[in-house]
Amino acid sequence: MQVKKKAELCEKVILTYGTFDLFHIGHLNLLRNLKALGARLIVGISTDEFNSLKGKKTIIPYEQRAQIVEATKFVDEVFPECCWEQKRTDITRLNVDIFAMGDDWIGKFDDLSDLCDVIYLPRTKDVSTTEIKKMMQQQFV
Template sequence: MKQYKTGYTTGVFDLFHIGHLNILKKAKEHCDYLIVGVSTDELVMSYKNKKPVIPLEERIAIVGGIKYVDRVVQQTNRDKFSAWEQLRFDVMFVGDDWKGHQLFNEVERNFNHVGVDIVYFPYTKGVSSTLVKQKITL
């Protein structure tokens, strides 16, 4: 039996790469049921000021086609506590590049009050959608 019943993670998942697969695989190793929030184009524009290369519907289809993923939802805002109120997961999985970030310090405090854990996984070094885009334009 796995440590958690329901897990949750989020991302843009643009130009899907091994780092994306790593976090989904590691998350599923810790929970029976994995929900993945895929950021909408509007949300990405609001905080990255750029539109994803791959359209939302296709990113949802890609993530949903991964064997480690049980359910895909649209992430329309960055409010993780609101997501918990709707989805009632036991744990959230996040890349350790977010550890100590103001956004996740607040999330940790809020989740602590309702018994939700946050598990940080090592960030896959040397790969990101930004790096993939840079290599394509070289």
Template sequence: MKTVITFGTFDVFHVGHVKLLKRAAALGDTLIVGVSTDELNYNKKGRYPVYSEADRMQIVNSMRFVNFCFPEASLEKKSEYITYYGADVLVMGDDWEGKFDMFREICEVVYLPRTPSISTTKLIEVISNT
């Protein structure tokens, strides 16, 4: 059994999120997803997500290829989360290329290409300007 873990905010859920999670799930038998808490997102981006932490977790958990999701409360605890959940593979979008290589000591690290021309930040900007 191979366990895959990934992390993200998953705000304003879109097809890019679906494709990333589906490709991540295909790399193992179990997919575990860390969903950034509202506070973590605020500290990281200077704004709260559009959707609440509970709503975002419910959306991610509803995907048939996601086995479990949990609230990611701290960026500094990624290695603890990886170890705690027994992850064999860490998957992140390629916009993070190289930034998680330090975890290669405890698991395989895979960067998947993002879906072109779509991002939550761009969607929020478009919605805000209409």
């Protein structure tokens, strides 16, 4: 019975989304932990236009962020995230078993649990893109 569960885990498709600006150890840890949940990790990368709608300004352009994330050994596929509403369609289109995000999003995507398992993973302590950007701003003021 335990062997079957392990085999089932290995076949799982995991989906996450993010901006992944100023790629750092927190991003790497998240991708590593997500990949450990299944066989295939797919990542939706927020486009520059979508980030602008969210009130975020990125330092690294979308194309470069997508290449960086895709280059990690944990990620099997990346695609552009253009709007909040696409998640339901993506989950169905990609046959996703687990939708996962960092725990700073706890509860925000629970409505997707009718399509797949929804989980929130702990963030890496003391590192975030927002904090890095604040530190950079202070350096250049």
